[in-house]
Ligand SMILES: Nc1ncnc2c1ncn2[C@@H]1O[C@H](COP(=O)(O)OP(=O)(O)O)[C@@H](O)[C@H]1O
């Protein structure tokens with residue numbers, strides 16, 4: 001069973017009477033443990049696709065099954081629960097709470113989970129250690145470098161043990177060396193079994209994934225496994241879906 | 242509990258937005274402080290008025306009849322001339338009556354050497370001393386012999402003494418001219434001080450009513466009659482009997498209303514109660530307006546605040562905050578800030594009230610009411626005026642807020 005299954009998903013925005021169709025019928029399957037890069041030119045609809053996969057917005061038409069559940073008909077409470085438990089977001093612009101310590105930023109998903117785990121604080125410390133930020137967990141984002149901030153967002157994405165990590169241009173605001181460090185974290189996370197979906201327009205970044213989906217004008221232009229990693233081969237399933 | 246987690250988030254949110262907290266707190270505090278001060282002044286005034294009434298020795302067994310229709314001390318029409326010594330005699334013959342005292346009243350200038358002052362001259366009987374229970378600090382009250390002889394003697398209140406005699410000069414035995422008549426000062430009244438309304442009870446001179454009729458007013462009709470009943474229980478029946486006597490003596494037909502009016506301790510109390518109710522209505526109006534202002538301050542700042550924090554809201558939504566979580570968080574913020582304003586306002590109001598009390602200028606009394614009111618109203622203000630911004634914040638879609 002696919003973790004993510006989009007069936008003919010369309011999304012249009014209406015503003016000042018004008019309707020623009022951003023996604024024009026996307027069908028896509030992603031399985032557990034995959035490492036997928038979504039690439040395409042600016043304005044192609046990548047972020048829109050991600051916000052639908054992340055349950056931040058609903059498709060205008062089509063269906064979206066996440067982990068076997070139909071998401072389209074869910075109410076706000078259910079959608080919030082899905083975002084909290086199944087999705088971890090990493091953004092290009094970090095989207096950390098200003099003036100809040102790295103620790104508390106990472107803690108945020110645990111504020112909104114059904115029941116705060118007893119070991120919540122230990123979990124936060126552990127995950128911060130994993131991204132190499134043990135020393136700086138009491139610093140607020142303003143006192144952290146871009147690379148450090150992105151590590152905080154990764155820690156935040158992972159703290160509630162989600163099914164999928166959705167990263168929208170995670171290296172877009174970083175210099176290339178820092179970008180590589182961040183990508184190394186994603187590589188490692190995938191190796192540990194996390195499902196990772198990565199939006200980027202940097203081919204070098206995309207090359208680290210095992211499957212590349214190319215979006216253009218709201219449609220999937222191509223969907224293929226990366227030659228460098230034939231042993232994973234999970235891309236084939238998605239292509240035929 | 243999820244709601245407590247939202248409360249914690251709200252308090253931390255306030256910690257990061259201190260400028261807004263300050264403004265909102267101030268907005269509510271001003272309203273609550275004025276409320277507290279107004280309540281304190283109201284209570285203080287009431288307490289002082291009650292003190293004064295008690296101080297007048299206006300016991301529950303006595304009442305007065307004033308000539309002219311109207312209510313209490315407020316006469317409606319011209320003073321009629323038909324309240325007479327006959328009325329006094331007839332009322333005195335009622336079995337439930339202990340004392341009756343007629344009274345004439347005239348405003349005149351009193352003159353001593355180069356000094357003169359405007360004062361109220363009361364023609365009364367020696368019973369005055371008993372009925373009013375107003376101590377004489379020097380000399381003595383005039384007696385029945387002075388009444389019979391129509392003696393030209395006077396008892397002075399503290400105000401004419403101050404205005405006529407230089408400090409250190411003993412007024413007793415001195416001759417004071419009132420109208421065309423010279424009166425010998427035989428006694429001095431204890432000083433009472435100004436009342437709340439600015440009335441000066443000390444500005445009075447007492448003379449025998451026989452002298453007043455014969456030498457000063459040259460009229461036999463009375464200003465008022467003071468009656469002391471045997472006991473408080475018989476006051477009502479005595480008043481009714483008195484009414485019948487006066488109506489008969491004044492030849493009033495059954496359809497004519499009374500040409501006199503009663504002044505009783507209960508009547509005054511009722512009047513005070515009415516005044517207090519009027520003041521309470523004022524109070525409610527003022528506090529409503531000030532709380533409304535506080536509420537609008539809160540609402541506007543919260544509306545600005547959620548716009549400033551739209552990004553924070555988006556981030557929270559991305560990581561699992563429900564609409565209800567966002568609503569709760571911002572409602573907690575506005576209610577907390579409002580209650581903080583309530584506390585600060587109450588403290589400020591109490592301090593101002595205590596200062597006022599000290600000055601002895603404006604009466605103020607601290608009671609429990611403002612505390613309860615402040616707690617209730619400030620919480621309610623935060624809730625009512627916080628709901629719209631909170632729901633607005635919650636209704637933004639996460640997609641929009643994170644862009
Ligand atoms: N909320 C919105 N309202 C109107 N237009 C939007 C909205 N969100 C995205 N778009 C439009 O949809 C198109 C695709 O946007 P996006 O998904 O962000 O592209 P990408 O991430 O691939 O650069 C763009 O032309 C953008 O202007």
Ligand SMILES: [Mg+2]
Pocket residue numbers: 046047048
């Ligand atoms: Mg984008």
